[in-house]
Amino acid sequence: MVSLLTVEGLSGLLFFGFIGITLAGAIIATSARSLIRSVAGLALCFLGVAGLYYYLNSPFVALMQILIYVGAVCVTIIFAVMLAESSELKQITSRNGLVGPLAFLASGILVFALAGLALKTEWRPALCMVNRGTVENLGQSLLTTYSMSFELISVVLLVAVVGSLVLARAGRDK
Amino acid sequence: MYVDPEIIRLLAFLVGVIAFAALNAAYLVWLERKEAAHIQRRIGPKEVGPFGLFQPLVDGIKLMTKQLIVPAGVDPVLFKIAPILVMVPAIMSFVTIPFGETLVARNLDIGLLAIFAFASVNVLGLLLGAWGSRNKYAVISAARVVSQNVAYEIPMLVTVVTLVMITGTMNLHTIVLQQQGGFWHWNIFNLSASPLMPVAFLIFFVCMLAETNRAPFDMAEAESELVAGAFTEYSGMGFGVFFMGEYANIVIGASMATILFLGGWDCPLGLFPGVLWFLIKMYFLIFTVIWIRWTFPRTTFYGLLNLSWKILIPISFFNLILTSAMLKVF
Numbered sequence: 001m002v003s004l005l006t007v008e009g010l011s012g013l014l015f016f017g018f019i020g021i022t023l024a025g026a027i028i029a030t031s032a033r034s035l036i037r038s039v040a041g042l043a044l045c046f047l048g049v050a051g052l053y054y055y056l057n058s059p060f061v062a063l064m065q066i067l068i069y070v071g072a073v074c075v076t077i078i079f080a081v082m083l084a085e086s087s088e089l090k091q092i093t094s095r096n097g098l099v100g101p102l103a104f105l106a107s108g109i110l111v112f113a114l115a116g117l118a119l120k121t122e123w124r125p126a127l128c129m130v131n132r133g134t135v136e137n138l139g140q141s142l143l144t145t146y147s148m149s150f151e152l153i154s155v156v157l158l159v160a161v162v163g164s165l166v167l168a169r170a171g172r173d174k
Numbered sequence: 175m176y177v178d179p180e181i182i183r184l185l186a187f188l189v190g191v192i193a194f195a196a197l198n199a200a201y202l203v204w205l206e207r208k209e210a211a212h213i214q215r216r217i218g219p220k221e222v223g224p225f226g227l228f229q230p231l232v233d234g235i236k237l238m239t240k241q242l243i244v245p246a247g248v249d250p251v252l253f254k255i256a257p258i259l260v261m262v263p264a265i266m267s268f269v270t271i272p273f274g275e276t277l278v279a280r281n282l283d284i285g286l287l288a289i290f291a292f293a294s295v296n297v298l299g300l301l302l303g304a305w306g307s308r309n310k311y312a313v314i315s316a317a318r319v320v321s322q323n324v325a326y327e328i329p330m331l332v333t334v335v336t337l338v339m340i341t342g343t344m345n346l347h348t349i350v351l352q353q354q355g356g357f358w359h360w361n362i363f364n365l366s367a368s369p370l371m372p373v374a375f376l377i378f379f380v381c382m383l384a385e386t387n388r389a390p391f392d393m394a395e396a397e398s399e400l401v402a403g404a405f406t407e408y409s410g411m412g413f414g415v416f417f418m419g420e421y422a423n424i425v426i427g428a429s430m431a432t433i434l435f436l437g438g439w440d441c442p443l444g445l446f447p448g449v450l451w452f453l454i455k456m457y458f459l460i461f462t463v464i465w466i467r468w469t470f471p472r473t474t475f476y477g478l479l480n481l482s483w484k485i486l487i488p489i490s491f492f493n494l495i496l497t498s499a500m501l502k503v504f
Contacts, residue, residue, distance in 0.1 A: 006178045036305050040252060043298060060284055063291040071294025078301050079320045082313060135284070135344055 015055055022048030035081045043074040060138065187279035191268040198425050199418035200230035206464050213468040240410035248407060249306040256303025257412050260419035263292035263299075267426045272347045274439045274449035286334065286344040289430060293385070296423060297323045300394070303416070304404035315403030318475065319394045322384055325482040326391075330381035332490040333374050336497045337434055340367045350438030354447065360437040366504070368497040370489075375435045377490050379459075382427035384478070386420065389467035393475055428459035 025048055028041025046069040053062035142150050204219065204226065211218025219226030244250055270285035272278040282288050297319060304316035340361065341349050353360050361367075362375045384391040395403030402408075405416050432438060432455045439452040473481070 007180050010181065034249065036252065036302070037249070040255070040302060059282065060287070063284060063287045067287070067291040067294050070298060071291065075294075075297050075301060075320060075323075078298070078305065079317070082301075082305055082316065135338065136342070 011055075014051070018048045018051030018055070020048075021045075022052065024048075036078060039074055039077050039081065042077075043070050046070050046074070060135075184279065187269070191279060192265055195265055195268060195422045195425070196418060199421040200234060202421045202424065202460065202464075203233070203417070204230050205461070206467075209461070209464045210468045213465070234414070237411050237414040242412055243409045245307075245407050247308050249308070252302045252306030253407070254412075256299050256306060257408070257415035257419070259299030259302060260296055261415050261422070263295040264419050264422035264426060267292045268422075270346060271426070271429050272350060272433070272438065273429075273452050275447070277449055278347060281345065281347050284344045285346040286338065286349075286434075289346075289426065290331065290334070293423070293426070294327070296419070299419070300404045303408070307404070307407035309406050311400045311402075311406045312404050315394045315400050315406075319387070319404065322387070322391065322393060322478060325479055326381045326384040326486075329377050329482060329486040329490040330385065332487070332494055333378050333381070334434070336368070336374060336490070336494045337361060339494075339497055339501060340364065346433050346438075350433055350440070353437040354440050356440075357437065357442040360435065360440070362435040366500075368493060368500055370493045370496060371435075373489065374493050375431070377486050377493075378431060378435065380481075380486065382431060383463065383466065384482070386423045386427055386463075388424065388463055390470040390473045391478055392467075392472060393478060396472060424460060424463060425456070428456045428463065431459055432456050 022045055025041045025043070025045030029038045029045055030041075032038045032041055046065060050062045050065040050070075053059075053065055207229075208218040208226070219229040222228040222232050244253060267289045269279045270282045270288050272281065272285075300319050301316050304312035304319075337349075338344060341352055343349060349361075357363065362371055364371050368374070387394045394400075395405065400406070402413075405413055408416060429452075432452060436455050439449055440447050441451050
């Protein structure tokens with residue numbers, strides 16, 4: 001039993017905290033009535049995931065998660081919702097009574113399968129550290145091993161930028 | 175009972191950092207009022223204590239004794255969570271800022287990234303607060319905050335990327351160590367890496383003004399048109415925490431400019447480096463920020479966006495390309 005007053009004990013506690021934050025955020029995101037609250041839940045969920053990344057020894061990914069998902073994606077979503085949403089909250093009613101039970105069944109099977117997989121797998125710690133995940137390592141792998149995916153992602157981003165510009169132009173002419 | 179000394183060290187730094195942020199918020203308000211007064215040929219606060227030095231204490235007590243009103247019609251959860259979301263990331267950013275050779279809570283390898291990651295959460299807090307208030311002024315302010323932050327984050331990050339290419343590290347401690355030994359070693363005068371370094375510093379400083387919503391870029395809380403912008407519905411300490419967060423962000427911005435461009439704790443003449451020099455440079459930058467606020471009028475919203483998209487972004491990209499070419503050639 002590790003004492004709570006050591007670094008290991010506290011970090012173990014924080015680990016469970018991050019799991020809790022992730023789950024709570026996910027539940028808020030899916031069950032909140034107002035869209036903005038859902039996005040707030042999503043941001044909370046992303047923060048929890050960032051914390052888990054930190055525990056997986058990749059602080060770079062963790063901080064990028066905060067910078068991109070919390071700082072950019074969530075802000076963009078809120079901005080879009082603020083411009084688009086009418087203040088009345090629409091009650092979503094499902095047409096078919098079977099939808100609810102079926103959804104529960106599907107998610108239950110998924111949870112069961114994932115939990116079974118997690119429990120049956122023999123977890124081994126990594127044999128060695130590939131690299132320290134510094135900016136230098138990252139740049140080298142982006143421009144050598146993963147240069148193809150890097151180029152493809154930049155093309156996708158370019159298409160998105162040009163596409164949004166075209167859409168905005170079309171809107172302005174009206 | 176055994177307590178790990180590392181935990182005690184972290185706790186001490188945590189308390190110190192929160193105290194530093196709160197003290198700065200309180201006394202920067204005092205500095206702002208005094209400086210504004212002298213620029214406008216007034217005296218400023220002078221009744222409470224010598225030179226009005228106890229004014230922030232009295233103001234703090236006043237804010238804390240006020241009732242926290244949650245207006246009917248607001249989203250109570252988002253309304254209450256927003257001030258915390260503005261304040262907490264600011265305090266977390268202080269964790270990795272090296273104030274002196276040994277005075278740093280956690281020397282992260284990617285400290286630079288950590289600060290920008292936490293700074294990006296600040297907008298989320300303002301947005302949620304503004305939307306949660308259900309107030310038209312607040313929503314207009316929120317729309318302005320987002321477009322302003324998106325516009326100014328680009329030149330700021332491009333400038334920082336340029337700097338990271340020169341230093342080759344994101345560790346703030348190492349970045350300062352590289353600039354030791356007199357002002358000619360500082361990154362702002364590192365002309366052999368890029369002749370545009372002073373311009374890069376200027377871009378960084380302007381972007382910092384815009385990111386912290388300071389005049390002449392204070393579109394978000396333009397008092398004369400939007401009451402108090404995103405904070406319109408807040409009373410008492412809810413309002414106070416927003417302001418503490420804002421001043422903490424100014425302190426972080428000035429510290430970042432000091433670390434990245436002005437050599438951190440290094441003495442200009444290369445003698446006796448120490449925390450004192452860091453504080454002198456940081457407070458000089460903060461003084462300049464307040465000076466600018468009371469000298470220049472507020473820009474228009476389009477002027478603000480034009481400045482970023484048509485001037486700052488092209489220059490910062492040019493600097494990026496020039497720096498990479500210089501690094502490759504020399």
